[in-house]
Amino acid sequence: MHFREERARELERMAKLLEKTFGADVATTPIYTAIKELKNENSIPVLKTGTINQNVWGYDIEDFEIPLDTLKHVKPSSIDKGKVILNLKVRGDVNTWGYMNDPFLELNFNVDIKGIGDKVYHFGFHIDRHDLTLPHAEPHPVYHIQYNVNPSNSKTFDYGEIMFIDTPRLLHFPLDFILGIGFLTSNFFPAAFGCLCDEREFVKLNNQYQEIIWKPYYHTIANHWKPFEQGAITWSPTSDLCPILL
Amino acid sequence: MSKPKYLYIDDENDSSITSIINGFNDQGIIEVEHFPLSAFQEFGKLKNELIQRRKNNAFDGLIIDLRLDGDGPDRVDFNATSITQELRSLTARGDINSFPIILCSTEPKIRETYDADKSSHDLFDYKFEKSNEPNFPKFSQKVFSLVSGYNWLNSSKRPLNEIFGRDDLSSLDPRILERFLEAEAKIVIYDFAHFAVKNLFHNPNPLIKEKIVAARLGVDIEASGAYWPALLGDVFSSAKYKGLFSEGWSRWWADGIINIFKRLTDKKLSFLTSEERVALLIEKTKINGLVAAKPLPFCKSTEFWTICEGYKKPLDPLEGFRTYSSYEPKPWQESKYLSLDAVLERVGREKGLRPHPSELKRIETIKQSLS
Numbered sequence: 001m002h003f004r005e006e007r008a009r010e011l012e013r014m015a016k017l018l019e020k021t022f023g024a025d026v027a028t029t030p031i032y033t034a035i036k037e038l039k040n041e042n043s044i045p046v047l048k049t050g051t052i053n054q055n056v057w058g059y060d061i062e063d064f065e066i067p068l069d070t071l072k073h074v075k076p077s078s079i080d081k082g083k084v085i086l087n088l089k090v091r092g093d094v095n096t097w098g099y100m101n102d103p104f105l106e107l108n109f110n111v112d113i114k115g116i117g118d119k120v121y122h123f124g125f126h127i128d129r130h131d132l133t134l135p136h137a138e139p140h141p142v143y144h145i146q147y148n149v150n151p152s153n154s155k156t157f158d159y160g161e162i163m164f165i166d167t168p169r170l171l172h173f174p175l176d177f178i179l180g181i182g183f184l185t186s187n188f189f190p191a192a193f194g195c196l197c198d199e200r201e202f203v204k205l206n207n208q209y210q211e212i213i214w215k216p217y218y219h220t221i222a223n224h225w226k227p228f229e230q231g232a233i234t235w236s237p238t239s240d241l242c243p244i245l246l
Numbered sequence: 247m248s249k250p251k252y253l254y255i256d257d258e259n260d261s262s263i264t265s266i267i268n269g270f271n272d273q274g275i276i277e278v279e280h281f282p283l284s285a286f287q288e289f290g291k292l293k294n295e296l297i298q299r300r301k302n303n304a305f306d307g308l309i310i311d312l313r314l315d316g317d318g319p320d321r322v323d324f325n326a327t328s329i330t331q332e333l334r335s336l337t338a339r340g341d342i343n344s345f346p347i348i349l350c351s352t353e354p355k356i357r358e359t360y361d362a363d364k365s366s367h368d369l370f371d372y373k374f375e376k377s378n379e380p381n382f383p384k385f386s387q388k389v390f391s392l393v394s395g396y397n398w399l400n401s402s403k404r405p406l407n408e409i410f411g412r413d414d415l416s417s418l419d420p421r422i423l424e425r426f427l428e429a430e431a432k433i434v435i436y437d438f439a440h441f442a443v444k445n446l447f448h449n450p451n452p453l454i455k456e457k458i459v460a461a462r463l464g465v466d467i468e469a470s471g472a473y474w475p476a477l478l479g480d481v482f483s484s485a486k487y488k489g490l491f492s493e494g495w496s497r498w499w500a501d502g503i504i505n506i507f508k509r510l511t512d513k514k515l516s517f518l519t520s521e522e523r524v525a526l527l528i529e530k531t532k533i534n535g536l537v538a539a540k541p542l543p544f545c546k547s548t549e550f551w552t553i554c555e556g557y558k559k560p561l562d563p564l565e566g567f568r569t570y571s572s573y574e575p576k577p578w579q580e581s582k583y584l585s586l587d588a589v590l591e592r593v594g595r596e597k598g599l600r601p602h603p604s605e606l607k608r609i610e611t612i613k614q615s616l617s
Contacts, residue, residue, distance in 0.1 A: 019577055024568070029451070029578050032419045040416055063516060081564050085516075112517065116564055120519075120547045152517040 001041050003094045004057050008038040011059070026066055034059040045091055048106060048131070056105065058091035068113060075164040078117030085112045100232040104129055107143070112151045113165060121163035124148045132240055138190045139243030145170060173217050178209045182244040197246065206246040214245075249274070250393035252348070253281040253299070256311035257318030266350075266376065275386040276393070278309065283320040292322070293332055300342045306393040309374065312351035327366040334369060337436060343400045344435035346371045346392035367572070371443055391494025392439070399435045399490070409438055411489030417501065418452055419578045442490045446497070449579040450552065453487050453497035461550040461560035462503055463527065464520030466539040473535035481531050482506055520548040520560065544586040552580070555599055556588025567609060568602040586612065
């Protein structure tokens with residue numbers, strides 16, 4: 001219970017900070033509802049599999065809204081007001097928190113963006129923890145971002161109501177032509193990616209280029225937390241995090 | 247329960263007073279008796295008389311004219327706020343039982359005196375405007391409900407979930423009721439009454455009015471005729487507020503409405519247009535006569551979540567302008583909004599309805615783009 005109390009207190013600190021910064025522009029009720037749920041010792045979050053485990057902790061944030069203040073980066077240009085709506089589900093195991101392992105068991109970070117101009121427009125994306133036990137055609141990095149423009153999953157959704165908004169500036173590892181082939185095929189031509197991975201030459205080339213291009217990139221990021229705790233890492237395999245890491 | 251009795255205290259003593267008293271008494275819901283202020287001109291004398299009468303259960307509530315120090319023949323040297331303050335202190339100390347106190351005045355006097363004196367806003371349970379043909383059936387129901395609520399609270403110490411008529415308080419934003427959970431805090435009955443009327447009923451969240459319920463469900467109340475009450479009564483009745491003063495104020499739990507819709511349709515209400523919401527409601531409930539609400543002039547969105555306070559019609563808050571309020575909404579409350587058309591047409595200005603100062607720049611920009 002102490003663990004969940006601590007996480008609740010941290011969420012509360014963030015809520016207070018938002019109230020101080022945004023005032024009436026941001027409603028913090030969704031955060032306080034999550035805090036109350038976290039503090040409720042009778043409420044253990046259920047995992048997607050239906051599993052209930054005393055070590056599982058988590059919270060849901062429903063419809064937390066912030067104003068969309070970057071309207072000049074939005075098309076069509078008639079859109080003059082907008083908001084960003086977050087729906088978030090976090091589930092973790094208290095025993096992996098703070099260790100060099102996957103911090104979460106489940107994560108859905110769902111963002112919907114709504115704009116109003118000559119009509120109502122939508123855009124959205126999610127950052128999810130993919131359940132790697134599920135069958136999938138394309139290789140899925142365990143944590144990935146993906147567009148989701150139809151917020152209510154409506155069959156009759158009018159795709160003319162999608163707004164164009166500059167993507168968040170997500171950091172991305174560098175790609176040259178050789179590494180780019182793995183990136184492109186794994187996302188857009190997965191069958192070919194599978195065939196390429198069976199080719200010794202493809203794997204060797206990728207190993208060589210990943211060593212030269214990605215290793216300095218990721219080691220530099222990892223070097224932010226000193227000392228680099230190589231021996232403590234228990235999160236594996238690395239291909240779950242990045243399926244094109246060969 | 248016999249009819250609750252209110253004493254009516256005013257410095258005036260003419261036909262206008264009689265018409266107010268008769269207006270209430272004709273409804274047959276409460277009994278209003280004119281209090282002879284001329285016999286109790288001194289503050290102490292009036293106070294003692296009211297204490298004595300309250301101890302003898304000779305009245306259940308007071309209706310007091312704001313400017314007892316006005317121009318009437320029974321005028322005294324103090325106004326309603328002074329005597330009310332004293333009575334509230336006496337009830338807080340437990341000298342006499344708590345009871346409802348209703349402020350009564352004309353609109354200009356309320357503006358001039360009451361609105362200017364914010365410190366007096368916490369004293370009264372309800373504000374009743376004398377002029378403009380008062381809606382006696384509505385006011386009678388509210389002041390009746392206040393007496394039954396006060397009596398119910400006076401009769402026994404009650405747990406919070408009973409007071410607010412909700413089994414599961416844990417799913418509410420904890421800030422809403424936290425002041426009542428503080429073990430050391432001395433809570434008096436008036437605190438519950440004041441909190442319910444001023445906080446729970448006046449601003450949206452966690453309770454919402456019928457018109458906001460309709461806006462969230464995407465329904466045009468008028469065009470849907472008898473089908474709207476059928477939907478509200480048959481399908482959403484479990485979200486109805488059944489706590490303190492619910493006989494006088496019809497409200498619904500906002501989360502209850504969302505949850506019932508979700509259970510019914512497996513869809514998230516806020517992401518749907520009014521047409522989609524109503525189509526789903528018709529499909530699942532077979533209440534075929536429901537009609538989807540349309541946007542107000544200048545508005546494009548039908549993803550309604552609130553109402554325009556000017557027109558009392560559905561509005562997407564993203565297209566609205568926050569209204570000015572003499573008190574800032576609590577962090578757990580939602581703001582009230584005006585549509586652009588209501589702002590431009592100055593709808594409700596006479597009742598003090600106007601945009602929040604922080605919206606003025608945006609309104610000015612829009613006005614320029616329209617001209």
